[in-house]
Amino acid sequence: MKYNFKEIEKKWQDYWEKEKINEVKDLSCPKYYVLDMFPYPSGAGLHVGHLKGYVATDIVARLKRMQGFNVLHPIGWDAFGLPAENYAIKTGIHPEITTKKNIDNIRNQFKVTGLSYDWSREINTTDPNYYKWTQWIFIKIFEKGLAYKKLLPINWCPSCKTGLANEEVVDGKCERCGTETTKKEIEQWVLKITDYADKLLEGIDSLDWPEKIKEMQKNWIGKSQGWEINFKINNIDVPVFTTRADTLFGCTYLVLSPEHSIINYLDIENKEEVNEYIEKAKNKSDRERISEVKNKTGVELKGIKAINPVNQKQIPVFVADYVLGHYGTGAVMAVPAHDERDFDFAKKYNLEIIWVIDSEKDFAFTEDGTLFNSSEFNGLSSSEAREKIGKFVKGEKKVNYKLRDWVFSRQRYWGEPIPIIHCEKCGIVPDYNLPVKLPYIEKYEPTGTGESPLAAINDWVNVECPKCGGKAKRETNTMPQWAGSSWYYLRYLDPNNDKELVNKEKEKVFMPVDLYVGGAEHAVLHLLYSRFWHKFLFDSGYISTKEPFLKLRNVGLILANDGQKMSKSKGNVISPDEIIEQFGADTLRVYEMFMGPFEQAIVWNEQGVKGINKFLNRFWDFVVKNKDNKESSKELIAEVNRLNKKVSEDIEKMKFNTSVAFFMEFLNLVENEKVGSDVLKMFLLLMFPFAPHMCSELWEINGYGNILNEEWPKYDKELIKKDKIEIVIQVDGKVRDRLEMDVDSSEEKVKEVSQESERIKKWLQGKEVTRVLFIPNKLINFILKK
């Protein structure tokens, strides 16, 4: 009988679907929620890299089912977004149509890979029955005062013709299309994620997430504690924020950001020059600003002095765009001796530098130390001085964050409408008549003016005010791509509920997510946004958990043969369809797990795929050949139990590559032995999560029944103990021989036997042994006198 993957894979996929084996059934068992980051249904379909994470979670889901857990393993579609809309602009085909087509394609890719999703819970963020609740959450956020509309200079992508959140600008470029972003001032919906800065920070440490992602979130939130201290300009208080109140005596000038409002009220001698500078600074792109890090610019406000509150000294005042308007107070006390930026600036404009910590250097000394040049505070340590000086100048303790509020509106068509109505009389009124459906339109082209294409649909835009019945207009901005994905994991628990976003009991049973797998690129986007919404929903009493995702693992990329990321534009994409056609889904699955450590990026290697296929063929032949044997030798039973232990432990640690290596090792060991059903059964069950089609078929062929009725096998702790073990014999720390000994042999015994070895004798002859080191069951080391 030959391994005919085409036939058997279809057979078992149909069976699983018919029997609905992946649906949640028995609620009395402990639950296990294993979740994938749901895909964007792109027209290109999935490539082999996308599948790596999905295969891994599938293995875990199948393992957990066999271990008796009530496993929730759902999938859905994050289907709003620009590609479908851009495609519509080009072809005139509505995004809904292309999206549906793409979903059908990818769903099929999932099925032929043998992924065991619970298809009864499939969700789609573009389904009005889904985005109804996305809109509902927005209204709740609005009602709590955490959503507001504001005229803001925001990041603008000239190519996508939409505003972007801070998180979506990478290196001064649009995260999606790579175009350099500009600034644009338009009315924006903004969510107050900053109100949750502390909560988002607090929760991080308790999570079993990759250190890297936790660090990135912490840095992004960027909490810093310091003092707000008032300087006086013309008797007006100008507060500055500093983390280094201890260096106040070293402050030799004050810097205002170009946006600082006080500039308008001052009688500046060189007003024209200053205004010109401010105007120029406003129009700078992020990239321009970044490129000026090493060459700071600024203009002194002539005729203006500030007074340092610690010593009443008069100091010059500058406006410079190295000070940011949106952080702290938008004004900074400059201490060139102890801050690199101030140091650069002071050197360039020849400003005074006063050293107050440590001693004079030719660079800014930014560490803590002992104060001098600081009057009565001399001799204090930095940390003491911060407190004392801060209090002395009547400063206020203050915390600041780098995190900025989430710019939430997009000027595009293919997104959730923001459920808001602007009434001439009542102002901003939420539209509780949900869902606010996205209307069908003919022209998708973004206007570029800061309005979405929806603004042109008069009969959609013009409505009655739900409050007063008067003339009103709909909000025409849509939500960002991240809205639907900020809560989707909750909807899987109760996908058809039309009364609430999720039933509370169901939420209690299934949340939090036990294992979440996806790419690292969402560290400060989706993963931050969804924690924010989750915490909001928790605070509002809709859910019972503080954090959505307990354990997160990042899947490493699969790179193309050329070592590059796979992409359609580079033409280096490898499609799973071809691999499955040629070698079968089980080969693809096992290969992707064997490639290397799960979280690491690895280059695709066609030869490696063939190697796995060869292994599976051998495995097949081996199982079939031993079909009629009943019992195996004691030693082989012990070996398969050892395999069981190793594989069980490694899957739990997501070390799939070594699990597969152990399977191979085991097959190498037993391939030419006569093996009975006792060993075969355990081997098949262990391999089942990795190669489910093949193992189901072999189980049936060998007459064992239906593999789905089986539990994950337990290994026998007694059985796996060995009676003989190889002991390493060292002389002066170098391996000179290896001896087979009884397990737990005593030091005396090992010493005696090893001294009888001819090889060892040679090394010990005529030498004096000064020390003997013995590690039970491992090694003995004879140390010679020199």
Add this chain to the structure above:
RNA sequence: GCCGAGGUGGCGGAAUUGGCAGACGCGUAUGCCUUAGAAGCAUAUAUCUUUUUGAUGUGAGGGUUCAACUCCCUCCCUCGGCACCA
């Protein structure tokens, strides 16, 4: 510049956390099979050494230890993230 991860054969990578470095796979070589090729099977495969023996070897240098890929110090390189946040 700062933060994080990492550096092991020709390649992807193992190594029970201080105890046999190179598991497993790919590739390569030789042989078998074949009219031939492919596939398959067998053997070998870190380097040096004529074989045994032995020596060297986990980015570089130093240290701790009977023993270091593993711990400590100094440095180099690669990848990822952040980047004027006062």
